[in-house]
Amino acid sequence: MKRALVIQLTRFGDLVQTKRLVLTLQRRGFTVHLCIDRSLEGLARIIYPYCEIHSLIAHGSGIEGQGADTVLPVNYEIFRQLAEIDFKEVYNLNFSPMNYALSSMFDPAKVKGHKRVNGQVMKAPWFELGFRLATERRNNINLVDYWAALSPDMIPAAEVNPAASPGGGGIGVVLAGRESRRSLPYEVLAPLVMAARSTNKNKNIFLLGSKAERDAGRKLMAKFPASVAESTTNLAGETDWKGLADAVCGLDLLITPDTGTMHLGAHLGVPVLGFFLSSAWCSETGPYGKGHTILQADMDCSPCMEAGPCYNKIKCLDPFADPLTVRYVATRKSEHLSKGISVLESDCDFLGTGFVLKAGNDPTGERRQRLRKFIGCHLGLLDIGEHGPFPDLAEKFYKDKDWITP
Structure with missing residues (x-):
């Protein structure tokens, strides 16, 4: 064995x-x-x-x-x-x-x-290269693929998680993540949740989080109209691991910042609507698999390092509070999207899970695709004769010892 x-x-x-x-x-x-x-x-x-x-x-x-x-x-x-x-x-x-x-x-x-x-x-040499690749965080690869590539013969990305599909069970809302600046305040989150609910057949809402978010759940419900609050259940602090998995499984949609519950939803095949801001960047830690949607705050200072102070008054939060973004969540029409947000959808390719622009701007998208092909050739997933060479990327990311040691 x-x-x-x-x-x-x-x-x-x-x-x-x-x-x-x-x-x-x-x-x-x-x-x-x-x-x-x-x-x-x-x-x-x-x-x-x-x-x-x-x-x-x-x-x-x-x-x-x-x-x-x-x-x-x-x-x-x-x-x-x-x-x-x-x-x-x-x-x-x-x-x-x-x-x-x-x-x-x-x-x-x-x-x-x-x-x-x-x-x-x-x-490991792959981790050495991975640390260098992380200097381009907007173009970095998913953490799932970073760890998996330590092993030869990775299974296809599409076989890791089920393709996301509504399960008929209503909407889950993750109240907050471990990093506070990555989460939306309840007064900003409330209209976005109601916009998503307006187009969903099952109107039930389930609030998810730890005991620390129990009060945030109450405050969020207080922002809802009475009819919406009546169909909302505050499960924050009420579930163990099995209870959380049971609550997430079968949802139509999981609204969340960059959280562990988001990854659990992707594991279960629940469609994710992720709000990414501050230090969260979807190409690094977005939900894995096909069929998830990320609203990515795109500022000149993002993604930041959350360990340091924000000198810009968390301006990446502003687009989520814009009524235009609320309208976009309800209509999914690009003309209703606020400036400062890009909408990207997850898909699977030769390397793993990546994100494709659906609305807004993606100024580094072309370089990200080129970098993915460079990594694919490095890992032996693609033929460099067909997709390369990559002299500029090799010059930046390879070091002399990579050529002279196994």
């Missing part, structure tokens, strides 16, 4: 976005083991029922209220279990201290991604 270990110790959305890599490894004949943060164990068992799950405490949230006297024994036991398994390949997807500690348990020749070799921190 061939076994592969995937170490994914980050958050909700990242766990879902590991799906193409996991499915690829399974198709290659591996039994896949997933090492994750304990807080995500329930979700991992829903999304990856055929994987072996190993959950440790990576973020201090796996066992509420417990300190190092609990964390250390739990993690030691997981380390011990993993050390006893003969893994043929190990995929270490992140570069936290815990990730490096785990990867150091295995022969470096087996470890793909981030690892230590003789005490030196190293990245």
Whole structure:
């Protein structure tokens, strides 16, 4: 039996976005083991029922209220279990201290991604290139494809998630994401939700989020007319992982910023209407698969780095508050779109999931397509004789050592 270990110790959305890599490894004949943060164990068992799950405490949230006297024994036991398994390949997807500690348990020749070799921190050549590609964030590739490309013989992108299709279950609204500037205030979100509802056959609305968004849900409902509020259910803080999956499955539409629930919706084949602003850029972290729509704020300063202050008074929020954008959501006519927003729809190609302009502007679209072909040739997915050469891109993204080392 061939076994592969995937170490994914980050958050909700990242766990879902590991799906193409996991499915690829399974198709290659591996039994896949997933090492994750304990807080995500329930979700991992829903999304990856055929994987072996190993959950440790990576973020201090796996066992509420417990300190190092609990964390250390739990993690030691997981380390011990993993050390006893003969893994043929190990995929270490992140570069936290815990990730490096785990990867150091295995022969470096087996470890793909981030690892230590003789005490030196190293990245796989593909990750080295990926970090350079990320300097062009508007043209970057989807994170799902970035991780999956660590393995040879990636499964086709169209086989990862179902093509999005309305399920008849009404509209889900994700109230907020983990990064506050990526989310729409409830007074901006309310008219957009009502515009989407106006064209949907099932008028029921379900508000989704954590306990921290419960009050935001109440405030959003207060902005609705009484008839709309009566058909709205505030589920924020009311669902466990299974309850969240059940609430999302079968919806007609999921309205959301860049969130883990968005990726869960794509996993389930629910059409996403995503509002991307601030540091969120759809080519990097948009919903995976075919049939999703993103309203992308497009400013001269976007995408930004949310860790730093905004010196522009979050001007990328303004187009979402424009009545024209509300009208566009209701009509989907390009003449009703506010300046500062581009509308892009997801599709699958030779490389993975990309986004195609439907309304607004996409000044880097041509370069993004050229860059995708460059990456496709680099990964052996395309014939460089047919699609290349790429002297300008090679000059920018390749380094001397790429030519002189394997």
